[in-house]
Amino acid sequence: MxxxxxxxxxxxxxxxxxxxxxxxxxxxxxxxxxxxxxxWRLVAIIAEGEGATxxxxxxxxxxxxxxxxxxxAALVERGLIERRPNANDQRSHxxxxxxxxxxxxENVAPKALELESQVFAxxxxxxxxxxxxxxxxxxxxxxxxxxxxx
Amino acid sequence: MxxxxxxxxxxxxxxxxxxxxxxxxxxxxxxxxxxxxxxWRLVAIIAEGEGATxxxxxxxxxxxxxxxxxxxAALVERGLIERRPNANDQRSHxxxxxxxxxxxxENVAPKALELESQVFAxxxxxxxxxxxxxxxxxxxxxxxxxxxxx
DNA sequence: CCGAGATGGTTTCAGATGAAACGATATAGC
DNA sequence: GCTATATCGTTTCATCTGAAACCATCTCGG
Numbered sequence: 001m002x003x004x005x006x007x008x009x010x011x012x013x014x015x016x017x018x019x020x021x022x023x024x025x026x027x028x029x030x031x032x033x034x035x036x037x038x039x040w041r042l043v044a045i046i047a048e049g050e051g052a053t054x055x056x057x058x059x060x061x062x063x064x065x066x067x068x069x070x071x072x073a074a075l076v077e078r079g080l081i082e083r084r085p086n087a088n089d090q091r092s093h094x095x096x097x098x099x100x101x102x103x104x105x106e107n108v109a110p111k112a113l114e115l116e117s118q119v120f121a122x123x124x125x126x127x128x129x130x131x132x133x134x135x136x137x138x139x140x141x142x143x144x145x146x147x148x149x150x
Numbered sequence: 151m152x153x154x155x156x157x158x159x160x161x162x163x164x165x166x167x168x169x170x171x172x173x174x175x176x177x178x179x180x181x182x183x184x185x186x187x188x189x190w191r192l193v194a195i196i197a198e199g200e201g202a203t204x205x206x207x208x209x210x211x212x213x214x215x216x217x218x219x220x221x222x223a224a225l226v227e228r229g230l231i232e233r234r235p236n237a238n239d240q241r242s243h244x245x246x247x248x249x250x251x252x253x254x255x256e257n258v259a260p261k262a263l264e265l266e267s268q269v270f271a272x273x274x275x276x277x278x279x280x281x282x283x284x285x286x287x288x289x290x291x292x293x294x295x296x297x298x299x300x
Numbered sequence: 301c302c303g304a305g306a307t308g309g310t311t312t313c314a315g316a317t318g319a320a321a322c323g324a325t326a327t328a329g330c
Numbered sequence: 331g332c333t334a335t336a337t338c339g340t341t342t343c344a345t346c347t348g349a350a351a352c353c354a355t356c357t358c359g360g
Contacts, residue, residue: 001256002256002259002260002263003197003198003259004194004197004259004262004263005198006191006194006195006198006210006211008282009194009262009266010266010269010270010278010281010282011171011172011174011175011262011265011266011269012191013282013285013286014164014167014168014171014172014285015168015171015172015187016212016289017164017168017285017288017289017292018164018165018167018168018169019168020289020292020293021161021164021165021288021292022161022164022165024161024292024293024295025161025295027295028295036316037165038316041156041162044154044156044159045156047154048153048155048156053338053339054338054339055337055338055339060156061156062166064317064318064319065318065338065339065340066317066318066319066339066340066341067316067317067318068339069338069339069340069341070316070317070340072339073340089325089326089337089338090324090325090326090338091324091325091326091337091338091339092325092337092338092339093338093339106151106152109152109153109154110152112154112159113152113154115161115295116159116160116161118291118295119160119161119288119291119292119295120160120288120291121291122287122291123284123287127280127284128160130277130280131160131281131284132158132160132163134273134277134281135163135164135167136163137272137273138167138171138269138270139166139167139170141268141269141270141271141272142167142170142171142174142269143170143174145174145175145177145178145265145268145269186346188346203308203309204308204309205307205308205309213347214347214348214349215308215309215310215348216309216310216311216347216348216349217346217347217348218309219308219309219310219311220310220346220347222309223310239307239308239355239356240354240355240356241307241308241309241354241355241356242307242308242309242355243308243309
């Protein structure tokens with residue numbers, strides 16, 4: 001008879017730990033900046049580049065286009081991003097940070113890194129590197145089993 | 151100016167990878183056994199022991215009592231678990247696997263382990279051990295920042 | 301005992317998520 | 331050009347999750 005200890009089952013452990021970290025991150029962003037995680041992700045990606053369409057943001061953040069649409073609408077509403085017409089394609093817009101958006105980003109980014117380093121305190125650089133690498137490998141090897149993305 | 155690469159931000163990576171693995175696990179269980187993840191977790195924990203109350207299941211699975219309540223109701227409905235009166239406390243019940251439940255468990259457990267080993271294929275035993283240990287440490291160090299559990 | 305909390309569990313409600321249908325524009329084949 | 335199809339984005343709907351309110355029972359101080 002096969003026995004399985006749930007506590008030792010890695011998909012379970014991964015889910016529990018990830019949920020706890022996400023919850024920590026979510027409550028921090030919400031409390032400090034009134035941002036939800038999808039909104040924060042869009043801001044981060046837009047800040048990395050020179051503006052992006054929602055479709056590009058969906059790819060970059062691996063979020064559903066519905067989630068991107070709603071997060072973008074909220075950010076426009078708050079005056080943190082702007083929709084500029086896209087000369088190449090009138091169905092989409094180029095989303096860019098407003099001044100307020102950039103200022104917010106400059107405030108959020110250090111807090112995010114600080115929180116990350118608190119959660120990963122006690123890890124050596126080598127451990128973190130190894131952890132990152134393992135996450136990448138897992139993501140790849142799980143993809144074929146994920147019916148939604150197959 | 152602080153710059154942050156979302157792709158390098160560990161809470162983000164953790165969330166993406168965990169969601170992908172969960173989605174893979176969820177579609178597998180759903181397709182093979184018609185089980186949702188919370189239901190499967192209850193079956194696994196009950197099978198590990200000699201029956202448990204919902205409150206104990208909530209602790210063991212780290213799931214909300216509402217989620218436990220619904221999963222338990224679904225399992226009873228399907229005849230996979232049974233509620234036996236709890237002599238010590240009439241508010242709660244002892245949940246145990248029925249014969250059908252145990253049979254199901256005996257089928258699910260090997261599939262779960264198989265899926266796990268596919269997702270973690272290419273990892274050495276030492277790497278897996280290290281990964282597990284890191285998850286444990288992260289869970290602990292994230293807890294204080296998680297407003298919901300503080 | 302008895303009344304005031306505490307606790308196990310269910311129900312109700314609100315928020316987050318994604319699948320499917322949709323409108324508008326773009327692109328390709330004729 | 332013109333129609334068929336694909337794509338961008340929004341809206342709608344169904345599902346999942348957890349917070350809060352609730353009911354029943356249990357426990358504890360008097």
